[in-house]
Amino acid sequence: MSFDRLQEKINIMKNPTVVGLDPALDNIPPDLLARHLDEKGETLQAAADAVLEYNMGLIDALWDIVPAVKPQAAFHEILGPEGVMTLKKTCEYAKSKGMYVICDAKRNDIGTTAVAYSAAFLGTVKIGETLLRPFDVDALTINAYLGSDGVIPFIEEAVKNDKAVFTLVKTSNPSSGDFQDKLIEGEERLYTTVADLMDNISKETIGKYGFSRVGAVVGATYPQEMVFLRARLKNTFFLVPGYGAQGGGVADVAHAFNDKGQGAIVNSSRGIIAAWKESGEDYTIAARKAALAMKEELASCI
């Protein structure tokens, strides 16, 4: 099962890290970017090619020590369809290296439209008699504001193709409390209501490590909420943003893991992919060093 594979990779590598591929152009070493622009002109295609080289370089530097990558759709869509092709090729390349691929696209819709998104990222589309995979990833982040019928199509597709999703529950940003922290019917916070419904509609999908196919995004920047949610959601795998640049530390993310040291993966993006800015080294060497340092930091969690 999808999260079983992820947990096993984490166990084998002794590393609960996912590297966020956020290839904003200013995260790319200037000489790498310039080489593509000089050769092909200042076009979306040239920038998308530079992003692909950058992403592949990071994957080459990390695949044997980091179990998962999380390509961010936005930093590819900003380069138009050419950037979206780079997103697809990046996902394929990471998979070919054995990495678990979480596409961070926060998709959401209803009915046949939710079915279309889930087929796009987690399933297949039938063209004539041919089944094709538009984007082949292991898991997709989704947003549940539309309610259960906006989520169930993703769960069904995940079951069919052995994939998974992570629903936004308590996010890491400063204003996540605007809605997520509101008291619902005078009892629970909205994020708890969301988490409970997700837990409820995914009970039939629990794998051998005890996790359902519907994980939760829970930010490292809110440790109290993390403690509360970990205790409440025994069957939910946590994707934890907010470590490092956003302010979350090891003591904070430690709460994301269950008493077996399982059930969570911690994201770092800039701290790894832009580590070259601090050290002045080649970006792949700097990324590998930063990833090894993060593995050390998180060793006590697992």
Place this chain on the structure above:
Amino acid sequence: MSFDRLQEKINIMKNPTVVGLDPALDNIPPDLLARHLDEKGETLQAAADAVLEYNMGLIDALWDIVPAVKPQAAFHEILGPEGVMTLKKTCEYAKSKGMYVICDAKRNDIGTTAVAYSAAFLGTVKIGETLLRPFDVDALTINAYLGSDGVIPFIEEAVKNDKAVFTLVKTSNPSSGDFQDKLIEGEERLYTTVADLMDNISKETIGKYGFSRVGAVVGATYPQEMVFLRARLKNTFFLVPGYGAQGGGVADVAHAFNDKGQGAIVNSSRGIIAAWKESGEDYTIAARKAALAMKEELASCI
């Protein structure tokens, strides 16, 4: 201002309709699709080419009687990057015909990632010294679950480029009440809390017709909530899904308009783009007839 232009188009055409471009492959006439697959094989590119021809045919049939189109990202992403290129070309073609283009992508994220999405759809990206538009649309649908700092980057980009957004408030689907209808702090429904915050953070962006750059998605299938929200949100332009196939009628959508008959646009997708299935006519002729019929139906609203 973006919604001023939309309101003026509606006034001139006497038609508050937006046609949802949901090019699921089974909405495309089989002979049109087969022609592309026969010629190019059963590939994502062939299907994406068929979708582009279909979308352009609909735009050609509708541009002089319908003010706006709403391409749905999901039905393009299901054809991979090739489908996303068709989405871009469809948006460009609709704009070249003078239509107001609402990309229905329900994007959402925080910080620099939200900035990247807003640049992708509403702004520009700088490649070297060259400014390029990744996708050039007039308005984008967004999801506000992440709170104000997930929305403000979109507003800022909209102001900079004279664009607009529609935030999901009360959606048309059966389970929209799972979260949206919950009573917050014992007082208001979540959708009201979302709507109020959106109203609050967009007050500086109001144009000459009295609408801010942050519209709201309010489903036709919940007329009571529509009445409540219209009375509350004087400065909010409504995008109204749920008309026709989902069950909303004229009496329901009438509540979306203010006392001047302004401030709302009603979506129809399958009812227009797949009207050929009912009538057996050429899809462009059937779409135009269905659009003219819908214009008649909505005449009393404006």
